[in-house]
Amino acid sequence: MTDTLSAAGSVAAAAAASGAERRLHPLTLMLNLARQLPQALLGLVALRFSGPDQLKPWVALFALAVIIVMFGFEFYRWWRFSYRLDAEELRIASGIFSRNVRSIPYERIQDVNLEQGPFARILGLAKVRLETGSSGSGDEGALDSVDLAEAERLRDVIRLRKAQQIAGIEAADESRPAVVQSEATVLFAMDPQRILTAGVFNFSLVFFALVGALLNNLDFLIPGNFWDPRRFLDFLGLDDLFAALDLAARIASVIAALFGVLVVGLVGGIIRTFLREHGFRLERTETGFRRRRGLITLTDVVMPLHRIQAAVIATGPIRRRFGWYELKVQSLASDSDKESDHSIAPFATVAELRHVLGETRIAWETDYPAMRSVDPAMWWVPLVLALPVPMIGIGTSAALANPWIALAFILLPLVPLFSWLHWRAHRYALVGDQLYVSDGFWNQTLTLLPLRRVQSVDIRQSAVSRFLGQAEIAIGVAGRPSAVTVHALPVEEALALRTCLLGAAGASA
Amino acid sequence: MSAGLANDLVFAAPSADEMSAGLQPLDPRYIHVIRIMTALVLLPVIIAATVSEFALVAEGVGEHGMIVAPVLALVAFILVFLPQRKWKRWGFSDAQEQLRVARGWMFRTDTIVPFKRIQHIDLGEGPVERLFGLASLTVHTAGTHNSIVTLPGLARADAEAMRDAMRLHIRREAE
Numbered sequence: 031m032t033d034t035l036s037a038a039g040s041v042a043a044a045a046a047a048s049g050a051e052r053r054l055h056p057l058t059l060m061l062n063l064a065r066q067l068p069q070a071l072l073g074l075v076a077l078r079f080s081g082p083d084q085l086k087p088w089v090a091l092f093a094l095a096v097i098i099v100m101f102g103f104e105f106y107r108w109w110r111f112s113y114r115l116d117a118e119e120l121r122i123a124s125g126i127f128s129r130n131v132r133s134i135p136y137e138r139i140q141d142v143n144l145e146q147g148p149f150a151r152i153l154g155l156a157k158v159r160l161e162t163g164s165s166g167s168g169d170e171g172a173l174d175s176v177d178l179a180e181a182e183r184l185r186d187v188i189r190l191r192k193a194q195q196i197a198g199i200e201a202a203d204e205s206r207p208a209v210v211q212s213e214a215t216v217l218f219a220m221d222p223q224r225i226l227t228a229g230v231f232n233f234s235l236v237f238f239a240l241v242g243a244l245l246n247n248l249d250f251l252i253p254g255n256f257w258d259p260r261r262f263l264d265f266l267g268l269d270d271l272f273a274a275l276d277l278a279a280r281i282a283s284v285i286a287a288l289f290g291v292l293v294v295g296l297v298g299g300i301i302r303t304f305l306r307e308h309g310f311r312l313e314r315t316e317t318g319f320r321r322r323r324g325l326i327t328l329t330d331v332v333m334p335l336h337r338i339q340a341a342v343i344a345t346g347p348i349r350r351r352f353g354w355y356e357l358k359v360q361s362l363a364s365d366s367d368k369e370s371d372h373s374i375a376p377f378a379t380v381a382e383l384r385h386v387l388g389e390t391r392i393a394w395e396t397d398y399p400a401m402r403s404v405d406p407a408m409w410w411v412p413l414v415l416a417l418p419v420p421m422i423g424i425g426t427s428a429a430l431a432n433p434w435i436a437l438a439f440i441l442l443p444l445v446p447l448f449s450w451l452h453w454r455a456h457r458y459a460l461v462g463d464q465l466y467v468s469d470g471f472w473n474q475t476l477t478l479l480p481l482r483r484v485q486s487v488d489i490r491q492s493a494v495s496r497f498l499g500q501a502e503i504a505i506g507v508a509g510r511p512s513a514v515t516v517h518a519l520p521v522e523e524a525l526a527l528r529t530c531l532l533g534a535a536g537a538s539a
Numbered sequence: 540m541s542a543g544l545a546n547d548l549v550f551a552a553p554s555a556d557e558m559s560a561g562l563q564p565l566d567p568r569y570i571h572v573i574r575i576m577t578a579l580v581l582l583p584v585i586i587a588a589t590v591s592e593f594a595l596v597a598e599g600v601g602e603h604g605m606i607v608a609p610v611l612a613l614v615a616f617i618l619v620f621l622p623q624r625k626w627k628r629w630g631f632s633d634a635q636e637q638l639r640v641a642r643g644w645m646f647r648t649d650t651i652v653p654f655k656r657i658q659h660i661d662l663g664e665g666p667v668e669r670l671f672g673l674a675s676l677t678v679h680t681a682g683t684h685n686s687i688v689t690l691p692g693l694a695r696a697d698a699e700a701m702r703d704a705m706r707l708h709i710r711r712e713a714e
Contacts, residue, residue, distance in 0.1 A: 362681075484656075485652070485656045485680045485681055485682035485685070486650055486651065486652040486653075486656065486680050486682055486684075486685040486688065487650070487651045488648050488649065488650045488651075488685060489558070489648070489649040490646065490647065490648050490649070491558065491646075491647045491648075491649075492645065492646050492647075493644070493645050493646075496647070501558070504684065504685075505684075506680060506682025506683070506684040506685035506686070507682055507683075507684070508680075508681035508682050508683065509681075509683070510682075510683055510684070511683050511684075512683075512684055513682075513684035513685070521557065521558060522557070525557065525558070528651065532637060532651055532653060
């Protein structure tokens with residue numbers, strides 16, 4: 031059936047465009063099987079140990095059958111998946127029972143991204159992901175996987191055809207596909223030393239979380255009293271020694287433990303950073319940015335400049351002191367599925383950051399000291415409304431249960447402190463045709479939003495803020511999961527700001 | 540029903556503070572839609588009250604009317620006075636090539652979408668809305684926040700006219 035479908039479409043185009051049907055790389059089969067194997071194995075192990083007794087001798091046979099069926103199924107799926115570069119469009123035929131032939135006109139392909147997982151790298155394969163403008167999950171066109179040379183050829187051909195289609199030039203010449211791929215200038219790159227520094231600032235206790243999660247899941251393997259320190263002492267025969275240790279030694283051991291946590295956190299942060307940022311290169315291509323990074327999973331992402339909606343400069347109080355910043359852009363293209371911000375300079379100095387930012391049409395003309403702060407009601411109103419609850423709670427439980435609980439009152443001043451710090455960090459400014467919003471005292475972000483990217487503007491007011499004569503503004507921006515928000519503005523200021531924000535949206539576009 | 544009385548109470552434009560300047564009210568028939576929708580929500584409450592009252596009386600606890608009477612009073616109060624208050628909190632405007640939709644009181648939100656930012660428009664009619672010749676207009680923007688803005692309670696002809704006016708401004712992304 032696929033043959034009839036694709037044959038019908040190709041009558042005209044096939045001759046001119048040398049659009050041969052191609053299949054994915056055969057090794058993809060192995061990759062897909064390897065991905066499914068752990069689950070299947072787990073199922074078999076479960077069957078072996080907990081299944082009915084009379085079934086147990088048959089497990090091996092059953093396993094063989096499963097593997098054959100899985101292999102057959104995967105092979106058939108692989109066999110039925112093909113793609114072809116036509117003159118006008120890329121065609122992807124897929125499906126086992128219901129056939130589906132998808133046509134993606136080159137014109138509609140925004141980006142071609144390559145991604146390589148660890149196994150794919152060993153085998154020399156890459157996943158080609160086509161970004162079209164549709165709001166779907168970004169899997170509208172994915173070739174998983176072809177070999178690396180083919181992936182690069184596909185990218186070049188698609189870009190070339192796209193350029194030709196837009197320019198209205200016919201006569202595809204596949205023999206020189208690398209025209210579009212003119213020498214790209216490197217805008218920003220990170221050497222191992224830089225990544226190491228970044229890792230130090232990326233202090234992360236993720237290792238503890240990981241070990242904790244593992245222990246949680248595997249605790250059936252661990253004897254019940256495993257964590258009892260006395261058991262260790264018994265085991266080591268140090269019972270008497272520990273009893274003899276004086277207070278100073280105990281304090282020293284606590285300090286040593288804290289130091290250990292510190293070291294693990296540092297190492298964890300460095301490893302995580304190296305895994306993600308190794309070999310970071312940001313290049314300026316003809317239409318936008320191209321970013322390559324990763325130690326085990328390599329990603330290669332292209333971001334056309336015209337799809338960039340807003341920029342975010344992120345730092346922290348300590349990083350700022352040392353002059354390190356991260357530059358992220360919010361773009362309509364979807365990166366790896368989990369990430370909505372595209373980090374285009376994860377750890378850069380101000381000069382480097384300005385150099386990269388200069389390529390976008392986004393300016394950076396003001397910073398925190400010159401920006402306007404919002405009304406202090408932002409920090410005290412939530413406190414007035416929310417603080418009495420824990421105060422009464424602690425008070426009653428201290429009175430009823432244990433007077434020591436009253437010590438928790440000592441922690442309460444932290445809440446207003448954090449609230450106040452958040453208020454102090456929140457500022458905004460309208461300079462030129464851009465809105466600047468800064469947020470956060472620990473994770474400091476400065477959002478740079480060109481007014482031409484404003485999609486919608488909300489003015490929000492709760493009953494309390496109406497009483498105080500205040501409102502907040504929330505701006506919808508494409509490609510950004512949450513609104514850009516300016517809190518606790520006097521109503522007149524909010525109305526004036528809205529007029530400015532929309533004035534530009536009405537004028538351009 | 541007390542609809543006539545209720546409508547007489549609130550035919551002024553929505554509250555005239557500076558936040559709400561320039562807003563038009565929704566079609567007054569939308570009050571009936573709100574009332575019917577609220578009644579449908581409250582129906583299970585009345586049923587639950589009746590059932591539990593009969594169960595309790597059968598057990599010999601209390602007398603008839605002890606649950607149903609207050610519940611009915613509350614429901615009647617809600618149905619008589621709340622719909623036009625809710626209606627009054629809505630407001631819209633399509634001046635200056637912008638769609639503005641304001642709603643709510645406890646948490647008031649006033650959204651503006653420039654016509655040029657609209658990706659596509661839905662014109663919807665629920666069964667109750669159709670009964671009163673009303674329609675709701677839903678516009679979609681590219682933003683993730685506020686990607687859907689709904690304006691209910693428009694006379695069908697008005698909604699169609701607004702949609703056609705907006706449609707002229709929908710273009711492909713300019714940049």
